Amino acid sequence: MKKLSKILVILLILGILVLTSCASFKAQAPENFAEYTGTPNTKFKAVSSDGVLYRVSEYEQDAKASLEFWRSAFLLKMKNANYKQEDSLNVSFGGKPAIGYIFSFETSAGSDSYLVAAVQFKDKMFVVEATGESAKFETRKKDILDAINKININ
């Protein structure tokens, strides 16, 4: 009996470890992007040959709120941080509508674009970000949006 209970405890611990180490989402790199390996399960990173960055992140988010609430909270922060909103996106991933925006800002070398899309699933927030020099970003935008649509949430 003692031996059996020991085995059960070990199996339970292993089970918890397996569950916690599984990713909550599955993402693919956009077309012609190279995927980073060795990233934690809560992140997915990829980069194009001309330096456009793509990242999917998972955050703990216990407080549950509507899409409109997250839209307001997010835009408030971006406005206060002087990001200039260029476009709003009609995106969804994991089968759920998400908030989505493209911002621009000036740099010494020109203008960069910054895309953000986010959606809440239960107690997690999934955030997609992409950025690059504006002209290069435009050529990759469709592939990035296609990749966002293919994100699966477990």
Added chain:
Amino acid sequence: MKILKIFKFWPILILTMAVSAQVTEQDFSFSVRTANVDSVFQKVIQAAESKGGYFTNYNNYSISLRMPVGELQAFNKTLEDIAEIVNRSFSSTDKTADLERLALQIQSRQKLMDSYFELVKHAPFAELQAVQRELVSLNSQIENLQGQKHGIERRAALASITISTISIAAPIARNSTHSPFTWINRTDLNSLREDFK
């Protein structure tokens, strides 16, 4: 009231008076606050050139000029009209002793040259070459000393002015502002870029 207004320019007045008794090289430094650095610098250059001065160095944050000492008061007034002056500093270096020393050195060499010219009239042919060499050397020394003297006199006649700027408009900040929500605070371009380094 007029006396009080004059006291506003007291440092320049005192230094200008000092100039008439001594030979000094003067350096003035101003820090000004402005929203439009280029416009201020253009006006400063125009003001300097209209008063017989010129600019010697120019970059995004500072400008250096040379200005006739006699025009300093008027230039100071012009600068006050162009931008808010937040800091002034003055320094001067007394060059009287240097000038006197150079004048004496030139004088002594001139006297020696005159002696050699006299010598040439009566010197035997065999010694003429040696005398000629001495004359050439003395001439070169005198020219050099005169050049140094003119340089000091020129620098004393034109004060050196440096104007540096403090811009009023703050650059656009890219810092994230605090939100009650972790994911919003971490959704930031700087953090995204850092993650790919």
